[in-house]
Amino acid sequence: MEALINRLEALLAENSIFTLQTLSYYGEGLSTTVQLVFISLLIGLVAAVPLAIGRGSKRRFIKWPIFAYTYVFRGTPLLIQLYLIYYGVVFVDGIQETWLWVLLKEPFVPALVAFTLNTAAYTTEIFHGAIKATPKGEIEAARAYGMSPALTLRRIVLPSAFRRALPAYGNEVIFMLHASAIASVVTIMDLTGAARFVYARFYAPFDAFLFVAAIYLCLTFAILYLFRYLEKKLLAHLQPMT
Amino acid sequence: MTRLMPSNTMKKVLSLSILSLAVAATSAQARDYDEIRIGVDVPYEPMEYRTPDGELTGFDIDLGNALCAEIGIQCEWVVQGWDGIIPGLMARKYDAIMSSMTINDERREQVLFSEPYFTPPSAWFAPATSELEETTEASLEDLTIGVQRGTLQDNYVTDMYGDVADVNRYATADDMVLDMEAERLDILFLDYPVGKATLLDSNNRNYKVIGDMITEPKAYFGDGFGIAFRQRDEALAEKFNDALESLEEDGTYDEIHQRYFGEE
Numbered sequence: 001m002e003a004l005i006n007r008l009e010a011l012l013a014e015n016s017i018f019t020l021q022t023l024s025y026y027g028e029g030l031s032t033t034v035q036l037v038f039i040s041l042l043i044g045l046v047a048a049v050p051l052a053i054g055r056g057s058k059r060r061f062i063k064w065p066i067f068a069y070t071y072v073f074r075g076t077p078l079l080i081q082l083y084l085i086y087y088g089v090v091f092v093d094g095i096q097e098t099w100l101w102v103l104l105k106e107p108f109v110p111a112l113v114a115f116t117l118n119t120a121a122y123t124t125e126i127f128h129g130a131i132k133a134t135p136k137g138e139i140e141a142a143r144a145y146g147m148s149p150a151l152t153l154r155r156i157v158l159p160s161a162f163r164r165a166l167p168a169y170g171n172e173v174i175f176m177l178h179a180s181a182i183a184s185v186v187t188i189m190d191l192t193g194a195a196r197f198v199y200a201r202f203y204a205p206f207d208a209f210l211f212v213a214a215i216y217l218c219l220t221f222a223i224l225y226l227f228r229y230l231e232k233k234l235l236a237h238l239q240p241m242t
Numbered sequence: 243m244t245r246l247m248p249s250n251t252m253k254k255v256l257s258l259s260i261l262s263l264a265v266a267a268t269s270a271q272a273r274d275y276d277e278i279r280i281g282v283d284v285p286y287e288p289m290e291y292r293t294p295d296g297e298l299t300g301f302d303i304d305l306g307n308a309l310c311a312e313i314g315i316q317c318e319w320v321v322q323g324w325d326g327i328i329p330g331l332m333a334r335k336y337d338a339i340m341s342s343m344t345i346n347d348e349r350r351e352q353v354l355f356s357e358p359y360f361t362p363p364s365a366w367f368a369p370a371t372s373e374l375e376e377t378t379e380a381s382l383e384d385l386t387i388g389v390q391r392g393t394l395q396d397n398y399v400t401d402m403y404g405d406v407a408d409v410n411r412y413a414t415a416d417d418m419v420l421d422m423e424a425e426r427l428d429i430l431f432l433d434y435p436v437g438k439a440t441l442l443d444s445n446n447r448n449y450k451v452i453g454d455m456i457t458e459p460k461a462y463f464g465d466g467f468g469i470a471f472r473q474r475d476e477a478l479a480e481k482f483n484d485a486l487e488s489l490e491e492d493g494t495y496d497e498i499h500q501r502y503f504g505e506e
Contacts, residue, residue: 090420090424189411197390
């Protein structure tokens with residue numbers, strides 16, 4: 001490891017911008033971005049499943065609140081949601097004295113909350129669309145076998161809906177990664193935050209932002225590859241026979 | 243022959259005196275000011291601005307008047323917009339510029355600067371309830387410091403305290419003040435005049451300055467403001483430098499500094 005660092009240092013000896021110091025900023029930024037995006041996607045995904053089922057419910061008091069939620073969070077910019085949550089919580093009287101403040105004081109948790117609520121809203125709509133597109137025949141067949149509505153949902157509707165939702169959800173993951181670039185406006189040192197720092201420090205916009213763009217590109221390729229693999233495996237029955 | 247001799251001498255004397263006159267004339271042009279005009283761009287509080295009844299005032303104005311009094315020449319202020327302030331000096335609309343002009347190499351090619359007379363100070367601001375008394379690596383450990391991204395304050399704090407404290411970087415000073423009020427930040431480091439206007443003058447004295455104002459080291463805080471002259475007026479610049487030195491020695495400088503940058 002030390003030998004590797006020494007070699008890296010020798011490689012960077014001629015470079016005034018990309019020193020070990022600035023690379024460590026980018027490194028920490030990468031870790032923050034990945035954490036932020038991964039955790040918010042995970043919670044968003046888990047929350048979206050019951051929300052998507054509820055969204056298709058016939059009962060109005062379940063259907064409408066969920067629709068209102070997805071409508072608001074898909075209908076307003078993520079940046080505004082982030083501002084409202086980060087600066088808005090401060091105006092709740094006495095929040096600084098509660099246990100919640102330990103979480104909300106740092107910018108990470110407010111950003112995580114904003115990202116999670118946003119991605120959960122989009123994912124809910126993606127799943128809802130996929131559930132609605134279940135062929136009627138499959139449900140009728142399940143009924144004919146004597147399955148209860150709950151069992152039909154668990155065994156027939158959801159598995160095929162998830163498969164159908166996979167390509168659209170892959171896009172959502174990539175969008176979320178790119179949307180996370182706004183985290184730096186609330187002082188989080190994510191990848192973009194690190195790039196802005198290097199830019200301001202060395203007055204070198206091209207070097208700083210091109211480098212960070214390359215990192216985002218690599219992350220995007222990794223996500224694309226993962227989803228292509230999943231689609232190949234899970235949607236094999238839909239591929240044309242060769 | 244004999245008649246010509248005195249005439250020749252006359253000619254010599256005459257041409258010599260003309261020469262010396264010319265020398266005297268050019269030297270008077272470059273040296274002997276008994277009154278000068280100084281160009282200034284207003285308003286730029288608290289350095290130069292007008293009182294409600296229209297009179298010029300500010301740190302630059304008071305210091306400039308004190309310098310002229312020390313040298314013993316008459317001074318007149320000429321108000322000039324910033325864009326044309328160096329061309330105006332070249333066009334002899336005035337003989338010096340004293341208008342919060344930062345000394346830098348580009349300007350040095352056009353004008354002659356005095357010694358720096360002022361460096362805009364930065365200062366640490368914290369809530370009035372803060373127990374901090376000084377800003378050292380030990381006292382700032384694990385605190386959250388707010389700075390404006392990409393400013394000289396950011397560079398200074400990152401290099402001096404980046405390893406021991408959390409540094410939160412903001413796009414604007416307003417965002418920073420908002421987070422200070424939200425108790426997300428323990429301490430801010432920013433331009434003293436900006437901090438004074440946003441934190442000390444409003445907010446019912448909820449904030450205070452910790453420690454001294456900071457203008458050193460030069461690598462971070464720059465060369466400061468200088469008085470600009472035409473390149474050939476070296477003697478005039480020298481007079482102002484001497485006067486500046488004596489005002490710093492006799493306490494007049496500190497008194498004027500206190501007037502505009504002191505704490506109430």
